[in-house]
Amino acid sequence: MKFSNYMILEFPSKSTNEAxxxxxxxxxxxxxxxxxxELGDIRxxxxxxxxxxxxxxxxEELGTIILRCRILKDNTLDIVVKDKGVGIADIEQARRPSYTTGGSERSGMGFTIMESFMSSLEISSCPGKGTTVHMRRKLSRRQ
Ligand SMILES: Nc1ncnc2c1ncn2[C@@H]1O[C@H](COP(=O)(O)OP(=O)(O)OP(=O)(O)O)[C@@H](O)[C@H]1O
Ligand SMILES: [Mg+2]
Structure with missing residues (x-):
């Protein structure tokens, strides 16, 4: 799909980099x-x-996160978040509300939130190689 602007960032998986x-x-x-x-949902x-x-x-250790944003022609923000980490064996299971491997600290709602706040969510992953999360959000056109 054609895009009118983009940016790519790469940073280590330090918790400070979430903000x-x-x-x-x-x-x-x-x-x-x-x-x-819209901005709140995207953030x-x-x-x-x-x-x-x-x-x-x-x-266990720090790794690389790649973040790519594109603006597509139809006022859609296209976001890819990619890692080269442990990967997800069963994506369908991981997307289920409340499913978590993170123990009692986590609620298992991350993918559910991404899905409901964005127009689309696609996840691809290869165990041992990493995960790619691809989200899109179509924005309203304000005059
Ligand atoms: N980038 C990733 N790499 C490896 N596993 C992942 C990744 N993202 C998600 N997962 C797996 O998918 C599960 C579900 O993720 P989700 O974000 O929905 O919930 P959570 O992170 O466990 O909890 P919450 O987001 O509510 O704190 C995770 O527990 C984890 O097992
Ligand atoms: Mg999560």
Whole structure:
């Protein structure tokens, strides 16, 4: 699909970079003149995806997270969050509300939140090689 602008960021899976990533996406998305609600939804979805990389993809050591945002022609923000971590064996199971391998600290709602806050969510993964989360959000056109 054609795009009119893009940005790519790469950063280590330090917890401090979760706030950085969601702020960076919000700054990039600002050119689409999003509503506060749209911006809040996008920030939350990015936060969930990046937190998953920090917590699950690289549980023992720091690894690389790649974040790519594109603006598609139909006022859609396209976001990819990619890691080269442990991967997910069963994606269908991982997407289920309340499913978590993170113990009592986590609620298993990250993918459910991403799905409900964004227009689409696609997950691809290869155990031992990493995970890619691809989200899109179509924004309203304000006059
Ligand atoms: N990037 C990733 N790499 C490896 N496993 C992942 C990744 N993202 C998610 N998972 C797996 O999918 C499960 C579900 O993720 P989800 O974000 O829905 O819930 P959670 O992270 O466990 O809890 P919450 O997001 O509510 O704190 C995780 O528990 C983990 O097993
Ligand atoms: Mg999560």
């Amino acid at each position: 950085f990533a969601r702020s960076a996406v919000a700054c990039f998305a600002a050119q689409l003149d999003p509503t506060l609600e 939350t979805a990015v936060s969930e995806a990046v937190t998953n990389c920090i917590v699950h993809a690289y549980p």
